[in-house]
Amino acid sequence: MSSWKEGQINLQSDTQTRPTPRMREVIAAADVGDEQYGHDPSVNQLCQETAELLGKEAAVFLPSGTMCNEIALLVHCRPGDEIYAHRTAHILISEAGGPAALAGVQVYPIDGPRGQYSAEALQAGIQPQSRYTPTARLVLVEQTSNGGGGTVWPLELVRQVADTAREKGLHLHMDGARLMNAVVASGTSAEEFSAPFDSVWLDFTKGLGCPIGAVLAGSADFIHEAWKWKQRIGGAMRQAGMMAAACSYALRHHVDRLAEDHENARRFAAIVSQCDGLQLDPEPVETNLVFLDIAGTGLAAGEVRARLEAESINISEPAPTRLRVCTHLDVSREQVETAAHAFVNIVNDLR
Numbered sequence: 001m002s003s004w005k006e007g008q009i010n011l012q013s014d015t016q017t018r019p020t021p022r023m024r025e026v027i028a029a030a031d032v033g034d035e036q037y038g039h040d041p042s043v044n045q046l047c048q049e050t051a052e053l054l055g056k057e058a059a060v061f062l063p064s065g066t067m068c069n070e071i072a073l074l075v076h077c078r079p080g081d082e083i084y085a086h087r088t089a090h091i092l093i094s095e096a097g098g099p100a101a102l103a104g105v106q107v108y109p110i111d112g113p114r115g116q117y118s119a120e121a122l123q124a125g126i127q128p129q130s131r132y133t134p135t136a137r138l139v140l141v142e143q144t145s146n147g148g149g150g151t152v153w154p155l156e157l158v159r160q161v162a163d164t165a166r167e168k169g170l171h172l173h174m175d176g177a178r179l180m181n182a183v184v185a186s187g188t189s190a191e192e193f194s195a196p197f198d199s200v201w202l203d204f205t206k207g208l209g210c211p212i213g214a215v216l217a218g219s220a221d222f223i224h225e226a227w228k229w230k231q232r233i234g235g236a237m238r239q240a241g242m243m244a245a246a247c248s249y250a251l252r253h254h255v256d257r258l259a260e261d262h263e264n265a266r267r268f269a270a271i272v273s274q275c276d277g278l279q280l281d282p283e284p285v286e287t288n289l290v291f292l293d294i295a296g297t298g299l300a301a302g303e304v305r306a307r308l309e310a311e312s313i314n315i316s317e318p319a320p321t322r323l324r325v326c327t328h329l330d331v332s333r334e335q336v337e338t339a340a341h342a343f344v345n346i347v348n349d350l351r
Helices: 021-029 041-053 065-076 098-103 119-125 155-167 178-188 190-194 220-232 242-252 258-272 299-311 333-350
Strands: 058-062 082-086 106-110 136-143 171-176 198-205 213-220 289-293 317-319 321-328
Touching: 021 213, 041 190, 041 198, 041 213, 041 242, 058 065, 058 220, 065 098, 065 136, 065 198, 065 213, 065 220, 098 106, 106 119, 106 136, 119 155, 136 155, 155 171, 155 190, 171 190, 178 190, 178 198, 178 258, 213 220, 213 299, 213 317, 220 242, 258 289, 258 333, 299 317, 299 321
Parallel strands: 082 106, 082 136, 136 171, 171 198
Antiparallel strands: 058 213, 198 213, 289 321, 317 321
C-alpha cells in the first residue's frame, strides 16, 4: 500500500484525509487539560456540541469509531447475548471479532439490499426467546452503509426497524461513521436520524477530515457506564483537547462541504460508466462512495488498481472483481475527473 506522496490522487478512503492548514492552527492553539478528570475545556465543549447535535443527554470523546461500537456493546449487552446487524456491517466484518472477543456477544447477520434490512427481516431473525436461545439484546444500524455502497438509510425505514426492536424490548445502537454524509445527502437532521437510538456515535476522521476521534452519545447513565469501559480498555486520554478542537472546527466548517464529495463521486461514476462491462453497484451513487463491479470487463480488480497506482492514483479493492472509490476533502473535482479518465483508459488498454 502506497504512502501519500505529493501529486498523488488518493481515492482509497476518506480516512486518508489530512488536517487542513486552518485545522492545524486550531490544534496548535487548543485549550487543554486532563480529560480524564473533566479538566479539558476543548473536550468538554466537543462532547456538549455533539450531544446537542444528536439530541442526547451526554457524550464521551473516544479515539476511534470502532471503540465507540465496542463500548456500546459492552454497556448494552451481557456475554451470551445476541445482536442484530446487516451482513455487511462494520461491526461484523471490520472489527477483528471484537463483539465476541470483548463483549462475548454473537452477531446475527441480516440480509437486505444496499446494506439495509427491513423491519420484517429483523422480525424474522429474532428467535422466539427461551432458555435455549441467546438473549436478544441489541439492534444496530450503520449510517451510511459502507458495505451497501454509501447508501443512506431512509428515516422511515429507520423508524420501522426501531419500532420492531422496541416491540421486542431491544436496545438500539447507531454506527454513525458517516452520519453527516447521510444528513447532507438526505436533508434529514442528525437529531432526527438519532432519535430512535439509545446510543449513537459520530466519526470525525472520515469526511470531516480530523486526524483522530469519535464521540459516543446517549443518556447520562449510558455515558457514565461508557466511561468505565473507556478506562478499562485504554481509551482514556490526557490533553486530548488538541484533537477535540479539530473536531469542533470540523463541525463548523466541514459538514456542508460534504455535498461536494457527493457530487464528485457522481461525476466519477458518470465518466467510468462508459466502460463496457462495468456496473455501478449500487446505482445510483448516493454519497461519497462509488463501488465498481468489473466482472463484465473480464479484468481482475488487482490489475486495474495496480495500473492506477503506477499513475499515482489510489483506490481500494474490496473483492477480486470489485473496486471502491471514495471522494473526500483532499481531492478536487479536477483530480476526480483525471482519475476517472485514467480508469477508463486503463480498462480499455488492458482489454
